[in-house]
Amino acid sequence: MRVTITGAAGFLGRKVAARLALTGKVGARDITAMTLFDMVEPKPPAGAPFPVTCLSGDIANPADCARAVDRDTGVVVHLAAVVSAQAEADFDLGWRVNLDGTRALLEACRASGARPRVVFTSSVATFSGGQDAVIDDATRPVPGNSYGAQKAAGELLIHDYTRKGYIDGVTLRLPTVVVRPGRPNRAASSFASSILREPFLGEEAFLPVPESFALWIASPRAATDWLVHAAALDGKTLGLDRGINPPGLTVTVRDMMLVLQSVGGHAAMRLISRMEDKEVAAIVGAWPARFSDARAKALGFRAHEGLEALVRAFLEDDLAETKAMRA
Amino acid sequence: MRVTITGAAGFLGRKVAARLALTGKVGARDITAMTLFDMVEPKPPAGAPFPVTCLSGDIANPADCARAVDRDTGVVVHLAAVVSAQAEADFDLGWRVNLDGTRALLEACRASGARPRVVFTSSVATFSGGQDAVIDDATRPVPGNSYGAQKAAGELLIHDYTRKGYIDGVTLRLPTVVVRPGRPNRAASSFASSILREPFLGEEAFLPVPESFALWIASPRAATDWLVHAAALDGKTLGLDRGINPPGLTVTVRDMMLVLQSVGGHAAMRLISRMEDKEVAAIVGAWPARFSDARAKALGFRAHEGLEALVRAFLEDDLAETKAMRA
Numbered sequence: 018m019r020v021t022i023t024g025a026a027g028f029l030g031r032k033v034a035a036r037l038a039l040t041g042k043v044g045a046r047d048i049t050a051m052t053l054f055d056m057v058e059p060k061p062p063a064g065a066p067f068p069v070t071c072l073s074g075d076i077a078n079p080a081d082c083a084r085a086v087d088r089d090t091g092v093v094v095h096l097a098a099v100v101s102a103q104a105e106a107d108f109d110l111g112w113r114v115n116l117d118g119t120r121a122l123l124e125a126c127r128a129s130g131a132r133p134r135v136v137f138t139s140s141v142a143t144f145s146g147g148q149d150a151v152i153d154d155a156t157r158p159v160p161g162n163s164y165g166a167q168k169a170a171g172e173l174l175i176h177d178y179t180r181k182g183y184i185d186g187v188t189l190r191l192p193t194v195v196v197r198p199g200r201p202n203r204a205a206s207s208f209a210s211s212i213l214r215e216p217f218l219g220e221e222a223f224l225p226v227p228e229s230f231a232l233w234i235a236s237p238r239a240a241t242d243w244l245v246h247a248a249a250l251d252g253k254t255l256g257l258d259r260g261i262n263p264p265g266l267t268v269t270v271r272d273m274m275l276v277l278q279s280v281g282g283h284a285a286m287r288l289i290s291r292m293e294d295k296e297v298a299a300i301v302g303a304w305p306a307r308f309s310d311a312r313a314k315a316l317g318f319r320a321h322e323g324l325e326a327l328v329r330a331f332l333e334d335d336l337a338e339t340k341a342m343r344a
Numbered sequence: 345m346r347v348t349i350t351g352a353a354g355f356l357g358r359k360v361a362a363r364l365a366l367t368g369k370v371g372a373r374d375i376t377a378m379t380l381f382d383m384v385e386p387k388p389p390a391g392a393p394f395p396v397t398c399l400s401g402d403i404a405n406p407a408d409c410a411r412a413v414d415r416d417t418g419v420v421v422h423l424a425a426v427v428s429a430q431a432e433a434d435f436d437l438g439w440r441v442n443l444d445g446t447r448a449l450l451e452a453c454r455a456s457g458a459r460p461r462v463v464f465t466s467s468v469a470t471f472s473g474g475q476d477a478v479i480d481d482a483t484r485p486v487p488g489n490s491y492g493a494q495k496a497a498g499e500l501l502i503h504d505y506t507r508k509g510y511i512d513g514v515t516l517r518l519p520t521v522v523v524r525p526g527r528p529n530r531a532a533s534s535f536a537s538s539i540l541r542e543p544f545l546g547e548e549a550f551l552p553v554p555e556s557f558a559l560w561i562a563s564p565r566a567a568t569d570w571l572v573h574a575a576a577l578d579g580k581t582l583g584l585d586r587g588i589n590p591p592g593l594t595v596t597v598r599d600m601m602l603v604l605q606s607v608g609g610h611a612a613m614r615l616i617s618r619m620e621d622k623e624v625a626a627i628v629g630a631w632p633a634r635f636s637d638a639r640a641k642a643l644g645f646r647a648h649e650g651l652e653a654l655v656r657a658f659l660e661d662d663l664a665e666t667k668a669m670r671a
Contacts, residue, residue: 108508145584157484159503159585166504170497176486177493181435257472258486 018091025053038062044249076118082125115167150305161303192265198335205300216285225294231306345418352380365389371576403445409452442494477632488630519592525662532627543612552621558633591637
C-alpha cells in the first residue's frame with residue numbers, strides 16, 4: 018500500500034517519513050510506495066525500501082490533493098497546516114488551509130475509493146480554560162484562537178467522512194511539541210521549544226510567560242510514535258468517536274528551567290530572559306495543561322518519557338541538524 | 345436597524361418574522377427594515393410596521409448572501425439549512441448548504457462591517473449517546489449524522505467570527521421542534537410532529553420508535569421566544585462560549601400519546617400505527633433526550649410549557665393553516 022504524508026517538509030512529517038522508511042511497514046502491512054506532499058517539494062527519506070514521490074502543491078487545491086492520493090493509498094498522515102500565531106494573524110489563510118485544505122484532502126480520499134486510514138493532527142489549541150482546566154475525552158472544544166477552531170472543525174470532517182465510510186479516520190489532539198528542531202516559528206508556543214533549544218546553540222531565548230506556567234507537551238519522539246501507532250490502529254475498536262487525547266506530559270516552565278540547568282548548566286540558564294508578549298501569552302494562556310489520557314492508554318498509545326530524556330533526545334536526534342541549518 | 349432572516353419561508357422563519365412585525369423591536373432597539381431570504385421568495389409578514397425586502401437565492405452563493413446583509417443590519421437569524429434525513433441522504437448538499445452556506449453568510453456579515461448579532465440554530469443532532477446520555481454545556485459534540493456534524497462545524501464558525509469581532513454570535517442548539525405545522529418533512533424527527541398533528545387532520549401517522557422512546561423537544565412558541573430572546577441578549581454576558589442548550593422539554597412517546605388521547609380522544613389515538621423505519625430510528629436513536637439547561641436559565645431563556653399546552657397551542661396557532669395548505 019501507499020502512504021501519503023502532507024506537510025512532509027515539516028519536521029514532524031520528516032520524522033514520520035524517516036521512521037516508515039526504516040520499518041517499511043505500518044502495523045503488519047508493507048509499505049510499497051510513499052507520497053510526500055508540501056508547499057515546497059519535500060526531500061525523500063534516506064534509504065527508503067520503496068519508491069517515494071515528492072510533490073509540491075496547495076493543500077486547498079482539489080487538483081493538487083488528487084495527485085497525492087490514489088486507489089492504492091492505505092494511510093494518509095495529514096500534517097499540513099497553518100500554525101497558530103499565523104492563523105491568528107491571517108484569518109482567511111488559516112480557514113483556507115486548515116479547513117478547506119483538510120476537506121480537499123478528504124474529498125481526494127473519498128474519490129480514490131481506497132478508504133484510507135487518515136491520521137489527522139488536531140491540537141490542544143481546540144480547548145480553552147487555561148491553567149485551571151482538566152480536559153477529558155468528552156470535553157467540548159471552546160477554542161481561544163482560530164487555529165483551534167479550524168482544527169476542531171477539521172475533526173468534525175474526519176468524524177463524518179469516517180462515519181459515512183469514505184475514510185477510516187483517527188484524530189490525535191497533539192500537545193505542544195517540544196523541542197522543535199530548526200528555528201523559532203510562528204506557532205504561539207514556539208517559546209517552549211526555544212527555551213530548551215536556543216541555549217544549546219549559544220543563542221538567547223525569551224520567555225513570555227511566568228515560571229509557574231504549565232504546558233501540555235510532547236517530544237518529537239513521542240509524537241512520531243503516536244502518529245505511527247494511530248496509522249496502524251484497528252478502526253473497529255474506536256467506534257463513532259475518532260478523537261484521541263494522547264498521553265502528553267504536563268510540565269511547568271520551572272520544570273523546563275531545572276532540566277535546562279541540569280543538562281546545559283549555568284551557561285545555558287543565563288541565555289533565558291523574561292520578555293512580555295501579550296499576543297503570545299493570550300493564545301497559550303487559554304490552552305489547558307492537564308489532560309486525562311485514559312482512552313489513549315487503553316488504545317495502546319505509549320506513555321511519555323520524562324523531561325530530561327526529552328531534552329537529551331533533542332541533543333541526540335536534532336541538535337546537529339539544527340546547527341547545520343543555521344550555519 | 346435591519347433584521348435579516350434566512351430560511352424565512354420555513355415555518356420557524358415565518359413565526360419569527362411575524363413576531364418581530366408585531367413588536368417592531370428586538371429588545372430595546374427599533375426594527376427599521378427587514379430582509380427575508382430563502383430558496384423560494386418568502387412572503388412578508390402581515391402588518392409589518394417597517395419595509396420588508398423578500399429575496400430568493402442560494403445561501404451558499406456569496407453574491408446572494410451579500411444582498412441579504414448591509415451596513416445597517418443589526419440582527420441576522422440564520423435558519424436556512426438542509427434538514428437531517430436529507431443531509432444524510434445527500435452528503436455533498438448537506439455540507440454545501442449547512443457549512444458553506446453558513447460561512448458565506450458570515451463572510452457577508454464580516455464584509456458589511458455591521459458586526460450584527462447572528463443567531464445560529466444548531467441542534468440536538470450535534471450530540472450522540474442516545475437515551476442514556478445527559479448533555480450539559482461542556483459536552484463535546486460527537487454527532488451520529490452529517491446534519492449534526494455540519495451544525496457543530498457551523499458553531500465553530502460562529503464562535504471564531506465572534507471572537508475576532510466580525511459578528512456578535514449566539515448559537516441555540518434547538519431540540520426537535522414539535523408540533524411542526526404543514527406536511528411531514530425530511531427531518532428524521534418528522535414522526536414526532538406527525539403523531540401530534542396528523543390525527544387532528546384525520547390522517548394516519550406512523551411511529552418508528554417504541555413508546556418508551558424519549559425525546560428532547562420544543563414547541564414552535566418556545567423556539568420562537570428563544571430565538572427572539574437570543575437576538576436581544578447582551579453579548580458581553582456570554583464570554584468566549586457562544587453555544588446555549590435552551591430549556592427544552594424531555595418527553596417520551598408515551599407522554600405524547602397520553603396527551604393526544606386527552607386532547608384528541610380515542611378517534612385520534614386510532615390513527616397512530618407502529619411502523620419500523622431503521623434509517624430514521626438510527627438517526628434519532630443517537631440523539632440525547634436529557635439536557636442540563638443551567639446556562640440557558642441563567643441567561644433568561646424562558647422555561648418550556650407543558651406538553652398539553654404545546655398541543656393546544658398547535659390547534660390554536662397552526663391547525664387552520666395546516667388544513668388550508670392541504671385542501
